[in-house]
Amino acid sequence: MPSVGFGLIxxxxxxxxxxxxxxxxxxxxxxxxAFASIMTLAAFVAYWxxxxxVSIWIALIASxxxxxxxxxxxxxxxxxxxxxxxxxxxxxxxxxxxxxxxLEFGTSAIVGGISVSYNMSQGSxxxxxxxxxxxxxxxxxxxxxxxxxxxxxxxRYTKLGKAMRATAANRMLARxxxxxxxxxxxxxxxxxxxxCGLAGIVFAIDVQSFDPTSTDIFLILILAAVFLGGPxxxxxxxxxxxxxxxxxxxxxxxxxxxxxxVVAFVILLAxxxxxxxxxxxxxx
Amino acid sequence: MLDSPGRTAPAAGRPHQSRPYWRLRTxxxxxxxxxxxxxxACSSNSNSSxxxxxxxxxxxFADVAPFSGVDAALGPIYLVSCTGATNAINKAGGILGHKVxxxxxxxxxxxxxxxxxxxxxxxxxxxxxxxxxxTSDEAASVVPVINSHxxxxxxxxGQSEFDHVHFQYFYRLxxxxxxxxxxxxxxxxxxxxxxIALAFGNDIGSQTFVQPAIAAIAKAGLKLxxxxxxxxxxxxxxxxxxxxxxxxPDAIMTEALGSADPTLLAEIKQLNGGKMIPIIGTSAAIxxxxxxACAKAVGAADFAKNFHADNLVxxxxxxxxxxxxxxxxxxxxxxxxxxxxxxTYFSAPGAVHLYDGMNLAALAMVAAKSTDVAKxxxxxxxxxxxxxxxxxxxxxxxxxxxxxxxxxxRYEGPGGPTVFDAFHDSPGIxxxxxxxxxxxxxxxGNITAAQLRAVQP
Numbered sequence: 001m002p003s004v005g006f007g008l009i010x011x012x013x014x015x016x017x018x019x020x021x022x023x024x025x026x027x028x029x030x031x032x033x034a035f036a037s038i039m040t041l042a043a044f045v046a047y048w049x050x051x052x053x054v055s056i057w058i059a060l061i062a063s064x065x066x067x068x069x070x071x072x073x074x075x076x077x078x079x080x081x082x083x084x085x086x087x088x089x090x091x092x093x094x095x096x097x098x099x100x101x102x103l104e105f106g107t108s109a110i111v112g113g114i115s116v117s118y119n120m121s122q123g124s125x126x127x128x129x130x131x132x133x134x135x136x137x138x139x140x141x142x143x144x145x146x147x148x149x150x151x152x153x154x155x156r157y158t159k160l161g162k163a164m165r166a167t168a169a170n171r172m173l174a175r176x177x178x179x180x181x182x183x184x185x186x187x188x189x190x191x192x193x194x195x196c197g198l199a200g201i202v203f204a205i206d207v208q209s210f211d212p213t214s215t216d217i218f219l220i221l222i223l224a225a226v227f228l229g230g231p232x233x234x235x236x237x238x239x240x241x242x243x244x245x246x247x248x249x250x251x252x253x254x255x256x257x258x259x260x261x262v263v264a265f266v267i268l269l270a271x272x273x274x275x276x277x278x279x280x281x282x283x284x
Numbered sequence: 285m286l287d288s289p290g291r292t293a294p295a296a297g298r299p300h301q302s303r304p305y306w307r308l309r310t311x312x313x314x315x316x317x318x319x320x321x322x323x324x325a326c327s328s329n330s331n332s333s334x335x336x337x338x339x340x341x342x343x344x345f346a347d348v349a350p351f352s353g354v355d356a357a358l359g360p361i362y363l364v365s366c367t368g369a370t371n372a373i374n375k376a377g378g379i380l381g382h383k384v385x386x387x388x389x390x391x392x393x394x395x396x397x398x399x400x401x402x403x404x405x406x407x408x409x410x411x412x413x414x415x416x417x418x419t420s421d422e423a424a425s426v427v428p429v430i431n432s433h434x435x436x437x438x439x440x441x442g443q444s445e446f447d448h449v450h451f452q453y454f455y456r457l458x459x460x461x462x463x464x465x466x467x468x469x470x471x472x473x474x475x476x477x478x479x480i481a482l483a484f485g486n487d488i489g490s491q492t493f494v495q496p497a498i499a500a501i502a503k504a505g506l507k508l509x510x511x512x513x514x515x516x517x518x519x520x521x522x523x524x525x526x527x528x529x530x531x532x533p534d535a536i537m538t539e540a541l542g543s544a545d546p547t548l549l550a551e552i553k554q555l556n557g558g559k560m561i562p563i564i565g566t567s568a569a570i571x572x573x574x575x576x577a578c579a580k581a582v583g584a585a586d587f588a589k590n591f592h593a594d595n596l597v598x599x600x601x602x603x604x605x606x607x608x609x610x611x612x613x614x615x616x617x618x619x620x621x622x623x624x625x626x627x628t629y630f631s632a633p634g635a636v637h638l639y640d641g642m643n644l645a646a647l648a649m650v651a652a653k654s655t656d657v658a659k660x661x662x663x664x665x666x667x668x669x670x671x672x673x674x675x676x677x678x679x680x681x682x683x684x685x686x687x688x689x690x691x692x693x694r695y696e697g698p699g700g701p702t703v704f705d706a707f708h709d710s711p712g713i714x715x716x717x718x719x720x721x722x723x724x725x726x727x728x729g730n731i732t733a734a735q736l737r738a739v740q741p
Contacts, residue, residue, distance in 0.1 A: 006522040112360060114356075114576065115357075115581075116577070132555055206520065208547055210543050212352075215519070217519065256513070257521075257527065258515055261518070
């Protein structure tokens with residue numbers, strides 16, 4: 001049972017990132033491979049603030065803001081100009097890959113090749129149903145649940161959410177229906193960037209020690225969760241995160257732990273072979 | 285829910301420029317870049333490491349090591365040593381009138397990145413006389429390349445293949461990894477630990493410790509209760525930590541650099557009811573970056589109380605130590621990547637032994653009265669091992685002064701005396717290091733050759 005607890009905490013962090021990533025992809029049409037690098041940079045922003053004596057829970061707000069600002073800037077200065085020129089989607093993928101490297105190496109150049117930790121307590125250890133979690137990990141799970149509920153409410157009950165869904169479904173038709181698609185896209189970059197910043201800081205809190213390269217493999221896990229759930233489907237990303245999180249940790253408990261990612265990706269491949277559109281995707 | 289965006293049309297924007305216009309710009313840009321690259325290549329090739337650099341030209345020592353990636357902490361340590369050593373050499377008048385400067389080549393700790401980085405180094409560095417660094421991450425792929433360029437290297441790799449494969453220009457002042465595995469086992473014995481867990485990174489440099497450690501643990505009559513391989517790119521190690529805690533080891537032998545060990549140790553502490561399990565690290569753990577990351581992850585006092593590492597015996601006082609520390613203190617804060625308690629560099633193997641390597645190379649050039657590698661190469665062993673009647677010198681400046689008087693010299697730096705074997709290895713002897721809660725390295729004991737032999741399978 002401890003591994004189920006570990007899987008839940010991994011899934012909680014992954015879900016925040018995967019939902020942000022998939023919403024961004026669905027609405028903006030950009031498969032932003034720089035997402036994980038922005039997470040790291042936002043985590044370092046929180047670190048710098050935390051080093052001045054500010055509580056990490058207050059620095060969390062700065063991390064969210066940093067994620068939003070960097071994402072909006074990235075779209076405004078990089079992705080949008082390419083999109084306006086009619087660049088092919090694969091071109092944008094390569095551009096985003098380049099941005100990921102620029103951000104990672106840029107962060108590395110600033111902070112050096114060191115691992116850092118926040119000044120914070122992990123809290124007491126809580127044991128229940130065979131699981132072992134700290135109070136901080138329980139807070140992370142709670143944050144994740146609140147974010148998932150918030151995303152659900154946003155998409156289902158608000159005008160903005162409906163406009164996002166419409167823009168994702170058919171941008172041209174959304175425009176013709178009076179939706180200001182460019183504004184919706186800009187807001188989406190800010191919102192998903194905020195989720196990216198939040199994912200960055202909860203990731204860093206969870207792993208307890210991080211460096212500029214820490215999210216390298218996490219990006220792969222994000223992609224796995226997104227594609228397992230069905231690209232562009234926020235609920236699918238939540239489900240995908242849960243499956244990937246549990247699969248990696250539970251498998252590590254029963255087989256040699258260096259195979260844990262192998263197991264996760266075998267599940268992904270098997271799933272896509274049976275259902276190419278992902279768990280919640282629909283054929284078009 | 286949101287639909288897949290694949291069907292959406294591109295956003296409308298300003299009209300596209302006509303294709304010929306963009307093609308022309310692209311072709312022009314590519315041509316300009318190609319021309320610039322060609323000119324750069326020509327200019328650098330004409331100045332690259334030709335034998336016997338011209339009078340007064342600055343010589344280059346290159347730090348070939350990871351500056352990014354999971355082992356990114358290693359390169360900056362070597363750079364501190366390089367900058368300190370070259371600064372002291374320059375203050376003493378340089379090598380035969382040549383100033384010396386350091387350059388870097390970032391291998392990212394990956395052979396695939398290391399080979400082009402070294403290729404680029406040889407095509408751009410001017411008067412490249414010496415390479416330092418070459419860790420186990422990349423040594424197997426770059427040592428043959430550096431050797432083929434007839435460039436002397438002092439490497440930090442502990443890979444055992446270099447114990448019996450001869451490379452003319454390869455030198456090593458650190459022990460093979462298997463000897464470190466034996467040393468860690470001796471530390472476990474000395475401290476009375478019976479049940480041992482292994483937790484090593486999945487990189488080449490860390491995995492070379494595993495099999496020798498397993499064999500030594502068995503020979504020593506200790507019990508191996510867990511053996512976890514840590515994917516250095518993984519984000520957490522909770523499952524690995526849980527397996528280790530469940531095995532109830534008395535101590536954990538580990539080397540997993542980057543954020544892997546700090547994360548693992550924090551998770552072990554969490555799963556072990558807030559109590560750390562004693563750790564035995566390799567000499568790579570004697571570095572400011574490692575201490576800083578682990579101390580922050582598990583608490584400085586807890587880490588200091590529960591940590592031991594093997595390390596080669598290094599001087600902690602005396603003329604060699606004083607010259608070494610003065611050289612490093614002179615460049616404190618002047619190289620990138622310096623962190624933590626600066627005094628940790630005085631014991632960090634990468635700082636100590638590479639400093640000695642650079643001084644040996646520099647003195648060899650002075651003794652040979654040439655920067656032509658063919659002429660100064662044989663002098664490395666002569667000055668390191670010492671010829672009969674040689675006077676012992678403890679710094680580059682002392683060595684130059686003695687050579688000017690016509691004396692034979694033997695260099696003995698902070699890493700102690702050298703004895704090169706046929707494969708240019710000078711492995712040294714071990715001590716046991718711990719940290720104070722403030723990150724200063726404390727020597728807590730020594731390991732004798734007899735103790736090492738006793739656990740050697």
